[in-house]
Amino acid sequence: xxxxxxxxxxxxxxxxxxxxLSVAADLAKLYGAKxxxxxxxxxxxTKIARTPDEFDRKLGAFAAERSAELGVTFMPxxxxxxxxAVDLDTVLKRAAKTLGTDLIVMASHxxxxxxxxxxxxxxxxxxxxxxxxxxxx
Numbered sequence: 001x002x003x004x005x006x007x008x009x010x011x012x013x014x015x016x017x018x019x020x021l022s023v024a025a026d027l028a029k030l031y032g033a034k035x036x037x038x039x040x041x042x043x044x045x046t047k048i049a050r051t052p053d054e055f056d057r058k059l060g061a062f063a064a065e066r067s068a069e070l071g072v073t074f075m076p077x078x079x080x081x082x083x084x085a086v087d088l089d090t091v092l093k094r095a096a097k098t099l100g101t102d103l104i105v106m107a108s109h110x111x112x113x114x115x116x117x118x119x120x121x122x123x124x125x126x127x128x129x130x131x132x133x134x135x136x137x
Contacts, residue, residue, distance in 0.1 A: 002027060002132075005035045006101040007074070008092050011048045011058060020107035020136040025070035027105065027134075037063045037074045038095045040084050052080055093129060104133045 007024045009017050021037075028035040039062075041048070041055030049055035056078045063076040077099060081091045096104055104125060126133040 002031045002033050002103040004099060004101045005033050005103045005105055006038055006096050006099055007105050008038050011039055011062060014062060017107040020105050021066055022070060023136050024105040025072040028072045035072055035074050036077050036099050038077045038079060040079045040081050040088060040091050043080060043082065089125060092125060096131060102131050104129060106133060106135055108135045108137055
């Protein structure tokens, strides 16, 4: 049913995506699908990485750790954004197209007061992506 799965990950909140990664691993095993962990870095230094190359290395290490833990090969894919707070949704849609994914498995938080006025990233992708989006809480 699915052959190419994308899992967006914020390395600053990597502890909050465990359930989504587990679901994606199960789906990848079930369908024999490829699984891509996608991270969005910046060109300016952040608390996660000082350079895009360092971000690539950290995302690769994260993917390798999760691959060993969950028994499926997660391939890392980095995207660079000048301002992820503004264009994260666009960057993730572009990554899905670039990778040829047919499913996005994405972690989300429990909606709070702000989500009544602003859409969450998972909600935006679920509403605007041309492929299936599985939102995991």
